Amino acid sequence: MNYGKKLLYTLCCAFGMVIGITGLGYYTGYFSGHSQISGAALGILGLVLTVWFLIKLIQTK
Numbered sequence: 001m002n003y004g005k006k007l008l009y010t011l012c013c014a015f016g017m018v019i020g021i022t023g024l025g026y027y028t029g030y031f032s033g034h035s036q037i038s039g040a041a042l043g044i045l046g047l048v049l050t051v052w053f054l055i056k057l058i059q060t061k
Helices: 003-028 036-060
Strands: none
Touching: 003 036
8 A cells, every 4th residue: 555645645635625615715705805706716726626636545545
């Protein structure tokens, strides 16, 4: 088993979730001074990164 790759993919998934949650905060107005467009873009980017690296994590043996 390649534990280095599994750890990397797990950390990348977590980073994608952080980006998505930050985007949600921008979108809802929790963080002032940011537009809803940037919040939606960050939310979509975070979702894509999370799903991408979860797929890679599942395929890693």
